[in-house]
Amino acid sequence: MGNPCYECPLPVAIPPEKPFLESVKLGIKETLFPDDPFRQFKNQPASRKFILAMQYFVPILDWAPRYTLELFKADLIAGITIASLAVPQGISYASLASLPPIIGLYSSFVPPLVYAMLGSSKDLAVGTVAVASLLISSMLGKEVNPNENAKLYVQLAFTATFFSGVFQATLGFLRLGFIVDFLSHATIVGFMGGAATVVCLQQLKGILGLVHFSHGTDLVSVMRSVFSQTHQWRWESGVLGCCFLFFLVLTRYVSKRKPCLFWINAMAPLIFQVIGNLKKGLNPVSVSELAFASPYLGTAIKTGIITGVIALAEGVAVGRSFAMFKNYHIDGNKEMIAFGMMNIAGSCTSCYLTTGPFSRTAVNFNAGCKTAGSNIVMAAAVMVTLLFLTPLFHYVPVVVLSSIIIAAMLGLIDYEAAIGLWKVDKCDFVVCMSAYIGVVFGSVETGLIIAVAISLLRMLLSVARPRTFLLGNIPNSMIFRSIDQYPVANNVPGVLILQIDTPIYFANANYLRERISRWIYEEEEKLKSTGGSILQYVILDLSAVGSTDTSGISMFKEVKKNIDRRGLKLVLANPRSEVIKKLGKSKFIESIGQEWIYLTVGEAVAACNFKLHASKSNNQVADELDAHNNV
């Protein structure tokens, strides 16, 4: 019968074979260097390349020479503003991590300096974060009691910070930053909300003035601990705490309604001088404190890696968001190296885990920062505090600290985002809620692991059970679309058109084979019961099948065998380059015949109709078609 196609604009192309090594190189480049960080190095002399490389790895060399008084003025105001936030927050979060308050101040001195040299974000403000602080106290606190064995506990915290830094820098050097992407938005919303709830629950100790308290972080232990000693509650403490809390929430409300008054919220904690017994002087060196020989090294490494990932996820996301807002680009992997270096340096100078917290970065941005110079200003302000102002802090009841922490936490419970997830994507809502429930009723790690596992399972399931769609012809066009989505689309008599939705891999090849055979069976049954024309062609639309493997190729062979055995004909439409290459190499194209592979579904249907007409001597088909169109 020859070529059945009356006007083929172009046959399906098999792209030219690339040399093996080149395709491997390309694959690695796309996987590890998707943002092409080296494009500026192309076609440059060696000396220029060296300067570019230095500027690439130490961005301060890039912007410092162009630093002006104008920029400095902006950075000065922003830096002092965030320093005023850094002092009370640093002290509160250190107490959340069960560490001495002064370590919170130390942590706002060295790490910002390191970040200012290595970081590429212009807006990020460095500091400690509540969630990581809580994680440190819950994970290390299980092994070593911070009250009974304070020295060892502090050593372990430094050691964990060191490993966080090493892990973060390693991820960055190996360009494996995409691991952070596996913490989905939904996971983070649920996890943050859960962690904030747990932190608030922990503050019941301070608010109620309790002396003994549960070591567990889950809701059940905390509630048991609170209600088993109702006679110990101190109402004075409770009233004071609630008043402070109300005041703090009010200032936030005001600064939210009138953004220009943001400083009210930022300054509010400063009104209360926070805590006493602070040692005067800068960060002591703590290299000798790193407890590599401790029997708890394993716990420290585990804590370091988990808190390191969480800190990275927050820091990188914050950096990216603000960079997008100001329309500049930051390299996630390079940021990781900067975070890693800053934590390694921090762990050697009595600091614990730092990253780029959202709240402080937002304040920095609002205050008009222009470069990472605002971090240097903040560090200088904290230095002045450490050298001269520590005697000004004197003892204030723990209840104030608790109120500050609760006020900060309430903003993290983002129920509006959770409602948004429910509206848009039920599955993401499930992920979010399981993270929340896992954290609140289990532990911080449990929640995280459950949420990541559900997210991954969903992704795997979407590959293992891809959807297949029945396509129909949209009237008065050559366009074929899913009948589910476009109910006006019409079946083509005698032809079954199926669209496959994802790459075909070993995990879904068996499913697809059975699903396609069920589609054919159901279509034949339907035609039998309605007395329509018999089925003659099965067209597979492969537009959405980006790639395949050998199991996928076997699937095609088996589907063809099955279709042949039923006396039907298999037709392929729009196979993509990866697929057609592999079909060619496995001789499938020869077995199906090049003339049964079309560029579009429209052409495939036209060819099938043409053959249907040609193969029937009488006009039966045409009558059927007419009858069909008249219905």
Added chain:
Amino acid sequence: MGNPCYECPLPVAIPPEKPFLESVKLGIKETLFPDDPFRQFKNQPASRKFILAMQYFVPILDWAPRYTLELFKADLIAGITIASLAVPQGISYASLASLPPIIGLYSSFVPPLVYAMLGSSKDLAVGTVAVASLLISSMLGKEVNPNENAKLYVQLAFTATFFSGVFQATLGFLRLGFIVDFLSHATIVGFMGGAATVVCLQQLKGILGLVHFSHGTDLVSVMRSVFSQTHQWRWESGVLGCCFLFFLVLTRYVSKRKPCLFWINAMAPLIFQVIGNLKKGLNPVSVSELAFASPYLGTAIKTGIITGVIALAEGVAVGRSFAMFKNYHIDGNKEMIAFGMMNIAGSCTSCYLTTGPFSRTAVNFNAGCKTAGSNIVMAAAVMVTLLFLTPLFHYVPVVVLSSIIIAAMLGLIDYEAAIGLWKVDKCDFVVCMSAYIGVVFGSVETGLIIAVAISLLRMLLSVARPRTFLLGNIPNSMIFRSIDQYPVANNVPGVLILQIDTPIYFANANYLRERISRWIYEEEEKLKSTGGSILQYVILDLSAVGSTDTSGISMFKEVKKNIDRRGLKLVLANPRSEVIKKLGKSKFIESIGQEWIYLTVGEAVAACNFKLHASKSNNQVADELDAHNNV
């Protein structure tokens, strides 16, 4: 400007919202019941439903009433043929599992009877398999020495078989059979080859007549064991073994060249009467032997689950292949229940793990079996052997056993399949080789775990790093295809058309955002350097984006913000139902404007060109277009 589209055949449809519960129900049905096993139950009276359900769960009730003498004759011949294979194979494989040879015979009696009642394949012949036997001896042998503590070892083997059965039946009941699909074809080729190599290496003990031998299964330990005792080698044994091996390979070669002589190969092992000291009588009950209280219970469970999965993978794949060949359908999950039941029953009657081996099933099929009745005939023949013929077997050197095993194993090293993998898909070849190397140099589990991990990683990576393609217009058509695949396709001036290849999920949303921004940057640079028309529109072809989640929606919002900021316009083409639904719910459609979403890339381009012309008062664009077409 109003509707920019001069002739839209149809706007993009947002499919009607389905009730939440209904969509969950549909999702579960597609995931767990893709083959719709209950379709025959629809619209039937209750009594008929009960009969159908009985026939569904116990297929023998379905076919036994229609059993004829004709069918019986065919099954009789096939059954006796496979029994002649079952006796020597059973004994050999039992010795491979370090179990007493009589257990191999027992295992060909009870399990086939159970399968004949519950199994839905007409061709599958039940029996023990080499790989699972080897796995049992290597996993249990690590804990308990089968020579020193034979009774405990046998008990553990029964216990492991019991747990295999429970695990298999559970998977089937829960409709989780797709877990088996995660063992890809490439994994199985590599794993089988590796296991066969290991088995052959183990036979060096028998061939060389060694007394002491390594307990490890890896190449290094075996070679060290063989060459450390060269003075113990017995050349008589070696010569005898090689002669037998040559004879067996020759018979296989003959039966392969002339398929009608297949029985020569099947019968060959029978010429040598195999081994002595067999007890007369049927299977003793072994329920009391199940060692649930043993300290090695954990090992037994682990062995049971791993061997159970391997056995399932072989049995289900074999059943499916032959069913497809004879054009009937078998339900994988129901088969799993049958396998599970047969192993539970087996573990209580002195049998160890059985499944549907490929070799025996192929012989059964060649011998013309018609129903599972051939399994009953085989069981009857084995029963006769057990009751009356065991005294006929007398002592024959172990070397013969070794030769039989090696001959059977050589067929499993499928180097041709490995070459095929290399040609068609390099990554599958890597999976295959890592399974092989892992098994040969590490252990059987190591190889399996490495291969599955690589396969999964590849799948995850293909989701995390989806490909994006630049589309161009195929001359003289409204068709747009990847310029990589169709080098004749032309760029459209002023318009950048990108195609995204997979569902957009949290794992790839960040990557896609950065990749799209790089595409735009590169296109602008290119246009700048060539002095072409400036970029005005970015069209995203979403034909291949089957679904998305909230991270994907955020990605769209950020891409739009980025594109707006550059002064360009974002246009979407062919969003699919899942995507358009979520875009609608998250108000993205309102923000982009319904008039910027088109049914096809062609329409989107036409609309962009129309606007380009309308927005420029002079004919600059038309000139450019002409100039471009003339190039």
